[in-house]
Amino acid sequence: MNKQPNKTSNRPFSETIIELFIRLCGISSIIFVFGIFFFVFKEGASFLFNGLNIWEFLTSEEWYPTSLNNKRYGTLALILGTFSVTTLAMLMAVPFGLGAAIFVSEFCSPKLRETFKIVIEFLAAIPSVVWGFIGLTLMNQLIILVFNAPIGLTMLNGSIMLALMSVPIIVSIAEDALKAVPDSYREAAEALGATKWQVIYRVLLPAAKNGLLAAVLLGAARSIGETMAVLMATGHSVNIPTSPLSWIRTLTATIAAELGEVARGGEHYQVLFIIGILLFTITFIVNLIADLVIKGIRQS
Amino acid sequence: MYQKKHVIILLNLLLFTFTTFLIGCSSNSQGDSGSSNTKRSIIKNKGSDTMVNLAQAWAEEYTEVSATISVEVSGGGSGTGVAALINGTVDIANCSRQIKEKEKQQAIENTGKEPIEFIVGYDALAVYVHKDNPITQVTISQLAEIYGENGKIMKWDQLGVANSGCKSDKIIRISRQSNSGTFFYFREALLGKNRDFELGSLDLHGSKDVVEVVGRTPCSIGYSGMGYATDHVKMLEVAIDYNAPYYAPNLDNVIAKTYPIARPLYMYSLGEPDGAAKVYLDWILSDEGQKIVEKLGFVPLTKN
Numbered sequence: 001m002n003k004q005p006n007k008t009s010n011r012p013f014s015e016t017i018i019e020l021f022i023r024l025c026g027i028s029s030i031i032f033v034f035g036i037f038f039f040v041f042k043e044g045a046s047f048l049f050n051g052l053n054i055w056e057f058l059t060s061e062e063w064y065p066t067s068l069n070n071k072r073y074g075t076l077a078l079i080l081g082t083f084s085v086t087t088l089a090m091l092m093a094v095p096f097g098l099g100a101a102i103f104v105s106e107f108c109s110p111k112l113r114e115t116f117k118i119v120i121e122f123l124a125a126i127p128s129v130v131w132g133f134i135g136l137t138l139m140n141q142l143i144i145l146v147f148n149a150p151i152g153l154t155m156l157n158g159s160i161m162l163a164l165m166s167v168p169i170i171v172s173i174a175e176d177a178l179k180a181v182p183d184s185y186r187e188a189a190e191a192l193g194a195t196k197w198q199v200i201y202r203v204l205l206p207a208a209k210n211g212l213l214a215a216v217l218l219g220a221a222r223s224i225g226e227t228m229a230v231l232m233a234t235g236h237s238v239n240i241p242t243s244p245l246s247w248i249r250t251l252t253a254t255i256a257a258e259l260g261e262v263a264r265g266g267e268h269y270q271v272l273f274i275i276g277i278l279l280f281t282i283t284f285i286v287n288l289i290a291d292l293v294i295k296g297i298r299q300s
Numbered sequence: 301m302y303q304k305k306h307v308i309i310l311l312n313l314l315l316f317t318f319t320t321f322l323i324g325c326s327s328n329s330q331g332d333s334g335s336s337n338t339k340r341s342i343i344k345n346k347g348s349d350t351m352v353n354l355a356q357a358w359a360e361e362y363t364e365v366s367a368t369i370s371v372e373v374s375g376g377g378s379g380t381g382v383a384a385l386i387n388g389t390v391d392i393a394n395c396s397r398q399i400k401e402k403e404k405q406q407a408i409e410n411t412g413k414e415p416i417e418f419i420v421g422y423d424a425l426a427v428y429v430h431k432d433n434p435i436t437q438v439t440i441s442q443l444a445e446i447y448g449e450n451g452k453i454m455k456w457d458q459l460g461v462a463n464s465g466c467k468s469d470k471i472i473r474i475s476r477q478s479n480s481g482t483f484f485y486f487r488e489a490l491l492g493k494n495r496d497f498e499l500g501s502l503d504l505h506g507s508k509d510v511v512e513v514v515g516r517t518p519c520s521i522g523y524s525g526m527g528y529a530t531d532h533v534k535m536l537e538v539a540i541d542y543n544a545p546y547y548a549p550n551l552d553n554v555i556a557k558t559y560p561i562a563r564p565l566y567m568y569s570l571g572e573p574d575g576a577a578k579v580y581l582d583w584i585l586s587d588e589g590q591k592i593v594e595k596l597g598f599v600p601l602t603k604n
Contacts, residue, residue, distance in 0.1 A: 061499070062499065063499065064478075064496050064499075065478060065479070066478045066479050066483075066484070067496045068493045068494070069493065069494060070496065077499075136509070136512070136513075137512075140513075140516060141516065144516070144517075148467075150466065150467070150468055150470070150472055150517065150518075150519040151472055151502070151513070151516075151517045151519065151520065152516075153502060153513065231505060232505070232509075235502040236477070236502060236503045236504060236505070237499075237500055237501060237502045237503060238499040238500060238503075239499070239500050247502055249503070257477040257503070257505055258477060258478065258479050260376070260377055260380075260479075261377035261378070261379050261380070261479045261480060261481075262379070262479055263379060264383070268479070
């Protein structure tokens, strides 16, 4: 340790530049987050504080932004749409994702693992519009056939697409978390006579808890934020969801579908940005809960 | 101390390069818009998504007609096109609706020139159903009760047909996202300005998607441009009222203005067009230009 050069005197100048650059990179992420939030807030602020009935905005299901004489901005159906499709997607993706991660990390031969990882990464690289197209054509037909539904563009369809999109994220992060558990834990458990299943259930999962939770939450965040696939696969219909076969609309899809042709600075434009603020708030709350849960786990 | 000075100098340098970069950018973009003194004149053409394929086809075909005029086409929606016209950044705006009085005033205030209107073709909205649906005719007032808020027609039975492919018998309404030009036009044609659509329709994102979904859904009804028809769907004959005659969406009926849900497609120029823009618009309105309108599934101004 003593051999290391004195910090201030003979450190090369290039190192200072690199350090400064890295520092800027770090700070920039904060600047970007606040910058984006500021921009979204600024665009929606004037209508948010003057004119928008926030109670109606959150509790009414009547979304008539382009009505000629009775504009109504109620997002309840959209909020419920986002939550229902995400929840259903997570119900499918989490067991699959964690199961696949455990398999890849614990049961695979190294050769098979490499193949799996490549395929899973490939799955993650498929653009969401392609998923949307699959939902619109193939999955639509499949749901009509299997469930005898009148139309296959439903919450279920969107959820399956979202599950397929978030599984790769869950698998790769969860697998890293499981790999990060020191081998000495496994060896110790096996030495005590634990079966493979007991090792996983009693040792690995508790040890990797934080990482696994992070994997699930990142998967969920991907689902909430996903736009194109749900726009195409869920039917994009303002409806209070009652079953997995009802067609729905999400917050993100509404912004994507309507922002393109809206008059800049008008009420409708601002309401779409207020939906953006709402999405920000939702993700903020999800992240906050995640942080609290992880802290709680650490303390106990 | 020595180190700190370096850091400060570096930061200044960074800031300096960044600001010069910004200045460079802004002056560049200013310089671009004014230059049209080159031999090859470029017409900037922007607007309606409904018309973007048509505008593109015109522009491509026109490269064969003229070597000195080239046309840059972009979409973005009718509203985007008009906004660009108001700002004076395009020569011709495409619009699937008529320009609003307010927009016209803005353009005059901003540029001192009045937008001049050209009707360049027609777009007939066809009412589509699944090919196995026995229905063949529908009236505007029936459509209003199907699509309108608190409308009374919910089942195929109420239209007098036994739609055997649809077990629930419930009509599934396929519509467009609520700010597309097609949506606005269809809503006004059905309901006038005082009534909204009932929520719960499937608001799809493109003309093509509507036909695609209707073709796969025996319970559904939808509307989209006449040119998008496929083998999986059927176009209905439309009448204004039950005692009025029914008309099929086809070229003859649209040109004769008897088919009730057809809209003109517009192009707007700032002031009376001159130079390249005039030559181009004249060509679009000529037989040669109008042939392309028909080729793309729209309706030309006159039948050749």
